[in-house]
């Protein structure tokens with residue numbers, strides 16, 4: 001079915017506005033809320049095992065369309081693999097707030113809502129949108145757009161409303177979505193560089209394609225791979241330094257941006273500490289330190305610190321995140337290191353503590369993580385999209401980098 005471009009644009013705007021707030025404090029716990037409703041225990045269980053619950057909790061404005069245990073039995077009788085169940089359930093998570101009142105007062109009687117399936121980056125074309133339409137007799141119909149424009153389910157009752165954080169509603173049954181229910185691409189069929197190129201990381205993807213590092217990525221795909229992909233802006237600013245490296249060192253730098261384990265954002269949040277990378281080879285450590293900084297996950301080398309701005313694709317066993325800086329391993333950029341005593345096992349430099357007043361009102365243009373004597377040679381720090389700073393300034397920085405990333409889409 002073809003979508004009206006204006007409606008698509010409006011929905012894209014909704015997705016964007018939500019993307020801007022991915023690290024809001026967790027104001028609710030969907031698992032705990034649903035636990036109060038035993039007739040939704042199966043739905044609740046599958047939100048947990050698919051990790052969708054973590055994703056839901058990290059959002060600010062969300063609607064969960066729950067189906068009761070009978071409805072879930074219908075879904076489970078199809079014996080889908082867990083990855084498919086995840087996609088199907090992700091269609092039931094709308095990235096906007098729809099309480100009972102709003103559902104019955106939709107402007108023009110119909111609306112399209114972007115879903116978490118759409119946001120995974122794996123939904124093809126226009127799939128991943130749900131059509132909500134006010135029907136005769138006070139009913140509200142729901143239909144996955146890729147299912148031919150039929151209203152397959154209806155609103156039953158509200159279960160929980162916390163405006164405008166989370167609304168959990170019951171709908172009559174699972175929404176059929178041929179695309180979400182389609183067999184998921186085997187990991188070896190995911191073309192990493194194509195996915196990166198299509199989502200604001202074309203420079204990194206092209207650089208990777210020109211290096212043997214690309215094969216290292218491919219070789220690790222099946223066993224689990226998490227990639228920290230520098231945004232185009234970050235990568236462009238870094239290219240002069242990159243070209244200055246030997247071919248071997250270029251390969252190590254690229255391999256430094258991936259770890260051979262599947263890790264979602266919530267897994268990263270709960271596993272702070274040093275991690276090996278694809279570049280790790282015996283004595284050459286090439287380690288990264290993952291560290292939560294409030295709701296933001298940072299990656300620290302002893303030379304620089306990058307922030308994860310958003311998730312580009314999450315399709316078990318592959319997760320790709322966009323980061324706002326090129327990660328500079330001390331093994332290759334010794335001269336960029338602070339001339340302080342060996343920072344070893346915890347290489348985190350304390351440079352940020354010297355400045356960045358924690359004033360929440362820090363303006364977007366505050367110099368924040370601006371040059372210190374030791375990182376003035378770090379060209380990536382000159383990029384406009386990495387305004388750092390604590391609390392407010394940091395948040396603005398994240399928004400800016402996301403905005404830039406979006407403009408590049």
Ligand SMILES: *[C@@H]1O[C@H](CO)[C@@H](O)[C@H](O)[C@H]1NC(C)=O
Pocket residue numbers: 026029030031032057
């Ligand atoms: C949400 O609640 C469940 C059940 O009470 C608990 O197991 C889980 O750890 C909670 N999640 C978070 C992020 O607090």
Ligand SMILES: *[C@@H]1O[C@H](CO)[C@@H](O)[C@H](O)[C@H]1NC(C)=O
Pocket residue numbers: 107108
């Ligand atoms: C409602 O319909 C009118 C007239 O067709 C249109 O101009 C307007 O954009 C629609 N509003 C929404 C929110 O779709």
Ligand SMILES: *[C@@H]1O[C@H](CO)[C@@H](O)[C@H](O)[C@H]1NC(C)=O
Pocket residue numbers: 004007110111112131132133148149150
């Ligand atoms: C939702 O589906 C109905 C029925 O197919 C259609 O008339 C309506 O235009 C759709 N709404 C949107 C916003 O596309």
Ligand SMILES: *[C@@H]1O[C@H](CO)[C@@H](O)[C@H](O)[C@H]1NC(C)=O
Pocket residue numbers: 024025026027161162163164165
């Ligand atoms: C929504 O979340 C914010 C914090 O993120 C909280 O202050 C507010 O009370 C929440 N609203 C409701 C209705 O729970």
Ligand SMILES: *[C@@H]1O[C@H](CO)[C@@H](O)[C@H](O)[C@H]1NC(C)=O
Pocket residue numbers: 191192193194209218
């Ligand atoms: C991914 O696609 C690019 C071109 O878009 C191609 O050059 C590359 O070989 C593909 N990678 C794999 C593993 O098929």
Ligand SMILES: *[C@@H]1O[C@H](CO)[C@@H](O)[C@H](O)[C@H]1NC(C)=O
Pocket residue numbers: 240241244
């Ligand atoms: C390239 O390497 C040379 C020699 O190590 C150094 O002087 C120069 O500053 C480097 N250029 C860049 C852009 O890093």
